[in-house]
Amino acid sequence: MPSLLSRWRRFYGASPLHLVLLLGCFALTGYVVFQLLAEPLLVRILVWFAAAIVLHDLVLFPLYALADRALTSAVRGSRTRPRISPVNYIRVPVLAAGLLLLLFLPGIIQQGAPTYLAATGQTQAPFLTRWLLITLGLFATSALLYGTRLAYAHRQARRRAEPEADEPG
Numbered sequence: 001m002p003s004l005l006s007r008w009r010r011f012y013g014a015s016p017l018h019l020v021l022l023l024g025c026f027a028l029t030g031y032v033v034f035q036l037l038a039e040p041l042l043v044r045i046l047v048w049f050a051a052a053i054v055l056h057d058l059v060l061f062p063l064y065a066l067a068d069r070a071l072t073s074a075v076r077g078s079r080t081r082p083r084i085s086p087v088n089y090i091r092v093p094v095l096a097a098g099l100l101l102l103l104f105l106p107g108i109i110q111q112g113a114p115t116y117l118a119a120t121g122q123t124q125a126p127f128l129t130r131w132l133l134i135t136l137g138l139f140a141t142s143a144l145l146y147g148t149r150l151a152y153a154h155r156q157a158r159r160r161a162e163p164e165a166d167e168p169g
Contacts, residue, residue, distance in 0.1 A: 083153050089146040093138035097131075104131055 008016060036042055068091070075087055106112060107127035116124055 083157070084146070084149050086146055089142045093135070093142045096138050097135040100131060100134060 005015075012019060036045065039045065071090060072087055075085060101108070104127055107116070107124045108131055110124045110127075113124055116122070
């Protein structure tokens with residue numbers, strides 16, 4: 001049996017489970033496409049997807065790749081290189097805040113305010129404040145975790161640098 005599996009991996013390049021999952025994904029995609037063909041607004045959906053792809057690939061991706069490159073260069077180029085890199089402690093809250101902004105942007109800019117008011121009886125005024133508070137909380141939590149990790153690393157380094165009390169001299 002191992003020889004059959006090894007021949008399969010040599011021929012296909014991955015396990016049989018990978019092929020089964022891939023075929024399942026293709027089947028699901030085919031089902032979605034089949035359902036979309038009956039959709040009367042198919043052209044609008046395709047235009048929206050094309051615009052989203054162009055906006056992301058040609059505008060947003062270069063911007064956040066450039067910002068990430070600037071962040072990593074700034075950390076590497078600093079005179080006092082930290083033992084624990086702050087890059088991921090900045091990336092994670094920025095990513096979460098950006099995704100939340102994208103998700104709640106219509107509410108933040110009060111798009112569809114009359115419809116929202118009619119449906120809920122509330123205004124969209126608190127959306128911006130809540131997004132800012134969540135963003136502040138994300139960055140505060142990240143800073144607290146980074147500070148804790150730095151303090152732990154500093155304590156570990158101090159312990160290693162202290163001579164053992166049991167050793168002579």
